[in-house]
Amino acid sequence: MKEQNCVKMEFPSRSVNEGYARAAVAAFASQLDMTLTELGDVKTAVSEAVTNAIVHAYPEGLGTVSLRVRILEGDVLEVQVKDKGRGIEDVEKAREPLFTTGGEDRSGMGFTIMESFMDSLRVKSKPGSGTSVTMRKKVARRTAGR
Amino acid sequence: MKLSTSEKAGKLTIAIGGELDHHGAREAARRIEETIEASVPRDCVIDLRELRFMDSSGIAIILRVYKRLNAIGGRLTVENVPEQPMRVLDASGIDRMIDINAMQTEKPV
Ligand SMILES: Nc1ncnc2c1ncn2[C@@H]1O[C@H](COP(=O)(O)OP(=O)(O)O)[C@@H](O)[C@H]1O
Ligand SMILES: [Mg+2]
Numbered sequence: 001m002k003e004q005n006c007v008k009m010e011f012p013s014r015s016v017n018e019g020y021a022r023a024a025v026a027a028f029a030s031q032l033d034m035t036l037t038e039l040g041d042v043k044t045a046v047s048e049a050v051t052n053a054i055v056h057a058y059p060e061g062l063g064t065v066s067l068r069v070r071i072l073e074g075d076v077l078e079v080q081v082k083d084k085g086r087g088i089e090d091v092e093k094a095r096e097p098l099f100t101t102g103g104e105d106r107s108g109m110g111f112t113i114m115e116s117f118m119d120s121l122r123v124k125s126k127p128g129s130g131t132s133v134t135m136r137k138k139v140a141r142r143t144a145g146r
Numbered sequence: 147m148k149l150s151t152s153e154k155a156g157k158l159t160i161a162i163g164g165e166l167d168h169h170g171a172r173e174a175a176r177r178i179e180e181t182i183e184a185s186v187p188r189d190c191v192i193d194l195r196e197l198r199f200m201d202s203s204g205i206a207i208i209l210r211v212y213k214r215l216n217a218i219g220g221r222l223t224v225e226n227v228p229e230q231p232m233r234v235l236d237a238s239g240i241d242r243m244i245d246i247n248a249m250q251t252e253k254p255v
Contacts, residue, residue, distance in 0.1 A: 040199075105172070113237050
């Protein structure tokens, strides 16, 4: 799919940046004609992916989180969140609802929410070297007046 | 994340506003647990009227409160849930265990 626009950012894995990442993606996505519901879904999915990079990728200390947002031909928004952290041993298992290595603080619903709020979710990971999560959502065409 | 609590006739109301994500979750969980320990309520309401955003960190908090209340024989309801948090709660399936009520919209669309 042809790229029409793109922004990239990098930030340290501090939890205060979770809100920033959501707001930045939402601001960029406003180039597409999204409903509030669609925008809410995108923000939620971004929050899940960025939180995972902050919580799970770098359990001790800080690392870098990279975020790339693209608008692709055909009103498709793509968000990619990458870390160079611990990685995931078994991605299929990690994606199952309720699976968590995080204890009482986490719900194990992050991947499930990304999957159900976006059209597609691709997770690539290598233990010891990092994880990338790529999500896409096609914005529904709206009739005039919206 | 903004949190306030009030108590009236054995009913504890915990209002959570702003944005509830992992960043604010630890403090929210700590303060809520302290309040429950102190008041041991029979009924507890989590009021989300002022909540602008919530992700799965909020699910973990609500589940914790639910378990804590169960242990002391209390009952939990979640009230006035706006649309975005409601979609997250729906996706989690915890509405099968916990009484969750959407915010009533004043304006007919
Ligand atoms: N970026 C990441 N780096 C390392 N492990 C991860 C990453 N993202 C997810 N995981 C693993 O996948 C599990 C499931 O993630 P998720 O569905 O978001 O649930 P939760 O974050 O509540 O644990 C996590 O508990 C963690 O073990
Ligand atoms: Mg998660």
